[in-house]
Amino acid sequence: MSPLAMGGPALFIGDDTYVALVRPQLDPADPGVRLAAEQAGVSPEEFAGPGNLWALMLDQEDGEGGGFELPGLRDAEAEDFAERLRLALGSGEPFTIEAGPVLSLTARPADAYGHAFTARVTPPEGEDMEPVTLDLGVLPDAGLLADLDDFRRSLA
Numbered sequence: 467m468s469p470l471a472m473g474g475p476a477l478f479i480g481d482d483t484y485v486a487l488v489r490p491q492l493d494p495a496d497p498g499v500r501l502a503a504e505q506a507g508v509s510p511e512e513f514a515g516p517g518n519l520w521a522l523m524l525d526q527e528d529g530e531g532g533g534f535e536l537p538g539l540r541d542a543e544a545e546d547f548a549e550r551l552r553l554a555l556g557s558g559e560p561f562t563i564e565a566g567p568v569l570s571l572t573a574r575p576a577d578a579y580g581h582a583f584t585a586r587v588t589p590p591e592g593e594d595m596e597p598v599t600l601d602l603g604v605l606p607d608a609g610l611l612a613d614l615d616d617f618r619r620s621l622a
Contacts, residue, residue, distance in 0.1 A: 473490075473491045473492075473493065474488065474489040474490050474491035474620075475488070475489045475541075475544070475617060475620040475621050476488040476489070476617070476620075477544075477548060477613065477614070477617040478613070479571065479583065479585070479602060479605070479610070479613075480583065480585070480600070480602035480603065480605065481602075481603065481605075482525075482527040483525065483526045483527045483600050483601065483602055483603065484524065484525055484600075484602065485522065485523070485524045485569060485571075485585045485587060485600065485602070486522070486523045486524070487520065487521075487522060487544055487547070487565065487569075488520070488521050488522075488523055489518065489519065489520045489521070489541075489544070490519075490521065492513070494509075494510035494511045494513070495510070499513060519535055519536075519537060520535070520536040520537075520539040520544060521533050521534065521535050521536060522534060522536055522565075522568055522569060522587065524585070524587055524598065524600060526600060532589075532595045532598075534568075534589050534590060534593045534595060536566075536568065539566070541621050543565075543566075544565075544617075544621065545618055545621050547563065547565045548614045548617050548618050549618070550563050551563050551571065551610075551614060552611060552614045554573070555573075555581065555607050555610065555611060558575060559575075560572070560573065560574040560575070561573055567588060567590075568587065568588055568589065568590060569585065569586070569587055569588075570585070570586040570588075571583060571584070571585050572584045572585075572586070576604040577604070579606050579607060579608070580604045580605050580606045580607050581604065581605060581607060581610075582602075582603065582604045582605075583601075583602035583603070583604075583605055584599060584600065584601055584602065585599070585600045585602055586598075586599050586600075587599075587600065
């Protein structure tokens with residue numbers, strides 16, 4: 467099957483190892499979506515869905531990854547998470563920011579330009595995934611702040 471083109475807001479935190487808060491939005495006119503819908507026996511619009519369901523995804527440097535849906539998450543809550551992370555980055559102090567019970571980001575200043583991040587991911591009950599702690603490494607503040615701004619604009 468051809469790859470599906472996905473749009474929608476996404477905030478990736480990390481590089482080779484990362485966590486991402488995403489709200490995929492499939493285009494029913496995309497040929498890959500049309501083919502997948504045909505193979506699934508549904509209309510492209512039904513296959514693409516409403517495009518309003520958030521998910522948490524993760525990937526580790528060794529290629530192990532996973533993710534799960536966050537059915538109760540609203541855009542305003544995702545924006546609040548991004549804003550709290552933005553404010554914490556400017557504090558110059560170690561911090562922990564949570565996105566509900568499923569994601570906890572801990573960071574400490576690593577140098578004058580970045581923070582060392584650790585993510586703790588706790589899947590909701592019923593998910594076929596174990597809790598995991600990821601060392602996201604040192605991320606440059608300027609790059610993360612730009613990503614946060616882009617993410618918040620994508621929600622508008």
